[in-house]
Amino acid sequence: MAKESFRFIHASDFHLERPLQDILDLPEQMRKTLVEAPWRAAEAVFEHAVVENIDFVVLSGDILNPATSGSQGPAFLLDQFETLRGKGIQIYWAGGEVDDPDRWPAAVSLPDNVHLFSKHEAETFIFRRHQTPLVNLIGRSSSGGETVRAVEYANEADDNFVVAVGYGQADAESLASEHVDYWALGGRHQGEIVRSDDPVIRYAGSPQARSLKEPGPHGFVLVDVDAQRELQIHTIETDQIRYSVQEIDADDVALGRDLRQLLAKRVARLQSEASGRHVLVKWRVHLDLENASVVGPSAMEDLLGWLRREFGHGQPSCWSTDIEILPPKELPASWKEEDTILGDFLRTSASARKDPAKHINLKPIIDVETPGTNNWQGALSGSSSNSLTATIERSTLLGVDLLRGHKVDLVAPTRRFGGSEK
Structure with a gap:
């Protein structure tokens, strides 16, 4: 049994060499915050270690690439390590993909409170308090493999x-x-609880998200262990900028709801959840085909401008990076019941979707129309059921677009306004 209680921090994936993404057209008051965000989030981890009287810090990979972060990266880490050294706080660091131990500058010595795990084999460090051993830390830096063995x-x-x-x-x-008792894992930017007890297995995630692919809160894990080995685990949020992806269903518009009022409520909720942080949000709007003029391309451009003017210049700001128009989840049922060419087409499409392999054979068309090698033709004709279903769905949208007189552009995979393609 543990002889005394102790506390430690589990953090990873600082990626100090990476800037934030999805930041085109930002207002001036947000730019400095975005540049500094990864560094401030990482600094908050070490500040908590001091303020919370932590015994040791575990870093589980991808902290920074010294070759691409410039001299600022190693200098920043050394400052933080020295601060913790002055407080008697130990650091146990397992390198990941970007912070391979061999990449650390040979001329820059790490302080003696930093224990860097070998990438050749797992090794054990023992944390002691007043010469009494309390914790065995077993770790290995990544050697290029993708799996923890x-x-x-x-x-x-x-x-x-x-x-x-x-x-x-x-x-x-x-x-x-x-x-x-506790697996401290790295390599995922989103925090994740793989197992909640006996043993606890966790990914700490990055202290600061870098793109819209990493939505929601980010931070590190603080672990309290009492003398009976009972764990109290807390997730501490350190992100300076928060990313979010918000979907607007076509039903909200079809029911006559005011789209601007709906978006304003969403923004208010996002800002409340972000607790004073700037928010970068991408909107995904599903087309309402029966009321296409309400959510058509020109309306979306106007809507994006309104969102940026209304919510993008405050302190904190909620900046809309772009609006993505998506095809509808379901076509209107009334269209399928029409005694028209469109109705016949949609009924045929629905039948084909039930069993695409049974209803569709592309080989005769490919043999006649497709130039190229036999391998190329074989690859096309050997399509899987999933790819056939996707082909049917896209073909259905194309047919609807043509038969409805191009009222809404359904052919493009998406229509985007105001942001970069990611």
Whole structure:
């Protein structure tokens, strides 16, 4: 059993070499914050270690690439490490893909409170308080493999709490078979609880998101362990900028709801959840085909301008990066019932979707119309059921567009306004 209580921080994926994305056309008051956001979020991790009287910090990979972050990156880390050294706080660091231990500048020595795990094999460091061993930390820096191998962390049971530190994909069942109390994993930008107890397996996630692909809160994990090895785990949010993707269903417009009022309510909710942070939001609007003029391209451009003027210049700001118009989830049922060419077409399409392999054979068309090698023709004719279904759906949208007289552009995969394609 643990002899005393202790506290530690689990953090990862700082990626100090990477700037934020999806930031075109930003207002002036947000630009400085976005440039500084990754650094301030990382700094907050170390500040919490001091303020919260943490015993040690675990870093599980992808902290920074010294070659691409410039001298600012290593200098920043050394400052933070030295601050923790002055407080007697130890740091246990397993390198990931970008922070391979071999990349650290040979001329720059790490302080003696920083323990960097080998990438050749798992090794063990023991955390002691007043010469009393409390925690065994078993870790390995990544050697280029994508998987954390549980067998490398095998250890003999003793009275010490065991923290395993690794980088990469993990299988919860195999990791749980080892004598480990807490698995501190890195390599994922979104925080994730793989297993909540006996043992705990967690990805800390990045302290600061970098793009719309990483929505929601970001931070690090603070772990309190009492003398009976009971864990209290807290997620601490450190992100300076928050990303969000919001969907607007066509039904909201079809029911006569005011779209601007709906968006304003969403913005208010986002700002409340962000607790004073700037928010970058992408809107995804599903087309309402029966009221296409309400959500057509020109209306979307006007709407984006209104969102930016109304909510994009405050402190904090909610900046709309772009609006993406999506095809409808379902075509209007009334269209399928029409005694028209459109109705016949949609009924045929619905029948084909039930069993695409049975109803569609592209080979005769490919043999006649498609030039190229036999391999190329074979690849086209050997389409899977999923790809055939996708072809049917896109063909259906094209047919609807033609038969409805091009009222709405359904042929393009998406229509985007105001942002960069990601």
